[in-house]
Amino acid sequence: MKIIVSADGQGLEAQVDPRFGRAAGFVLFDTQTREARNIDNRQSLNAAQGAGIQAAEAVSRLGAECLITGHCGPKAYRTLRAAGIKVYTGAAGTVGEAIAALEQGRLALAEAADVEGHW
Amino acid sequence: MTVAVASGKGGTGKTTVAVNLALSLEGPVELLDCDVEEPNAHLFLQPGWTSARTVSIPVPQVDERLCTACGACGEVCRFHAIVSLRTQPLVFPELCHGCGACLLACPVGAIREVPQEVGVVECGLRGEIRFVHGRLKVGTAMSGPLIRAVRREAGQGQITLIDAPPGTSCPVVAAVRGSDFVILVTEPTPFGLNDLKLAVEMCRILSLPCGVVINRSDIGDDAVRRYCASEAVPLLAEIPEDRRVAEAYSRGQAAVTVLPEFRALFRELYDRLHAAAAQRPVPAGRS
Numbered sequence: 001m002k003i004i005v006s007a008d009g010q011g012l013e014a015q016v017d018p019r020f021g022r023a024a025g026f027v028l029f030d031t032q033t034r035e036a037r038n039i040d041n042r043q044s045l046n047a048a049q050g051a052g053i054q055a056a057e058a059v060s061r062l063g064a065e066c067l068i069t070g071h072c073g074p075k076a077y078r079t080l081r082a083a084g085i086k087v088y089t090g091a092a093g094t095v096g097e098a099i100a101a102l103e104q105g106r107l108a109l110a111e112a113a114d115v116e117g118h119w
Numbered sequence: 120m121t122v123a124v125a126s127g128k129g130g131t132g133k134t135t136v137a138v139n140l141a142l143s144l145e146g147p148v149e150l151l152d153c154d155v156e157e158p159n160a161h162l163f164l165q166p167g168w169t170s171a172r173t174v175s176i177p178v179p180q181v182d183e184r185l186c187t188a189c190g191a192c193g194e195v196c197r198f199h200a201i202v203s204l205r206t207q208p209l210v211f212p213e214l215c216h217g218c219g220a221c222l223l224a225c226p227v228g229a230i231r232e233v234p235q236e237v238g239v240v241e242c243g244l245r246g247e248i249r250f251v252h253g254r255l256k257v258g259t260a261m262s263g264p265l266i267r268a269v270r271r272e273a274g275q276g277q278i279t280l281i282d283a284p285p286g287t288s289c290p291v292v293a294a295v296r297g298s299d300f301v302i303l304v305t306e307p308t309p310f311g312l313n314d315l316k317l318a319v320e321m322c323r324i325l326s327l328p329c330g331v332v333i334n335r336s337d338i339g340d341d342a343v344r345r346y347c348a349s350e351a352v353p354l355l356a357e358i359p360e361d362r363r364v365a366e367a368y369s370r371g372q373a374a375v376t377v378l379p380e381f382r383a384l385f386r387e388l389y390d391r392l393h394a395a396a397a398q399r400p401v402p403a404g405r406s
Contacts, residue, residue: 047199049198049199049214049260050198050199050200050211050214053199053202053211053214054199056202057193057199057202057204060204061204075211075214078209079202079204079209082202082204082206082207082209083204083206
């Protein structure tokens with residue numbers, strides 16, 4: 001399974017970025033190979049509008065099945081769900097800690113967006 | 120002649136200049152309030168309304184029976200208003216600019232356009248002044264299509280004044296593009312100067328001649344005047360700080376209706392901008 005985590009730096013030691021659409025970047029983690037890959041998010045970060053939708057598209061193309069982030073707005077949530085990606089919000093600490101929490105079943109699945117849309 | 124009144128910084132006096140200019144000029148004048156997010160020129164002009172119509176933009180609607188989930192629609196949408204993750208497309212009408220690209224891109228004709236209301240355009244008259252403004256529907260984030268609808272109401276053969284929104288982003292460009300001259304209203308403060316520089320830069324990119332009006336000119340410092348001189352941007356007028364102007368404003372009255380002596384200032388402003396527009400210098404620093 002591939003897990004994608006919004007991150008403000010590189011690798012498993014980076015902090016979870018609380019933003020999704022305008023996250024500094026992402027770490028893509030493969031639970032089988034235990035490998036972490038850094039993903040650039042500059043294109044969405046600099047988008048005039050629709051950053052969350054664009055980031056959701058990118059995450060979907062990477063084949064991620066789960067997203068761990070701080071907050072997720074309504075348009076991003078709708079796009080992620082359409083792509084069949086499970087969304088976990090409210091994460092904090094390092095990327096590695098967030099992945100461990102998910103694997104140990106300590107993260108609750110988000111049933112809806114947890115913040116209002118923002119422009 | 121179409122003259123837009125803009126500013127980088129908000130609250131410098133765009134509407135004050137636009138309304139008082141309209142009231143000071145002789146002959147047929149029209150005023151288009153293109154600050155559709157917060158139109159307020161009508162409060163000072165008090166026109167009698169003559170017509171109103173709603174404005175819509177075309178947004179895509181997908182026929183799921185025909186859609187093959189090929190993703191072509193999402194690939195051409197630079198605004199992320201339609202997204203297809205190899206699934207039935209998701210449409211976000213609030214992000215749609217109504218350009219129709221998705222309709223053209225769809226190979227199986229599964230997309231049709233349906234109107235989405237973005238606001239209203241209202242027209243009125245105050246004496247010889249024809250007045251038009253737009254009111255953006257509450258909750259709509261995109262004002263460009265409504266601003267363009269207001270501008271399409273412009274007649275010909277008269278002076279058209281445009282009251283633009285503040286800033287230098289898309290709505291301002293929609294309001295000033297294609298005008299013959301842009302008046303940039305500023306205040307003589309560091310904040311005013313900073314945003315004036317951005318506004319001058321915008322005019323240069325759009326190849327629009329511009330000039331500056333310094334409002335509340337006896338406060339602050341001299342840096343705006345020095346900037347105008349060094350950049351060869353004509354200084355069209357200075358409006359001094361006057362408590363009576365503020366009092367009139369607070370009652371919804373235009374300055375020239377309370378202080379008729381201000382008419383000369385606005386007429387002179389127009390003569391100067393007319394002369395500057397006629398010269399139409401090649402914009403420097405075009406990027």
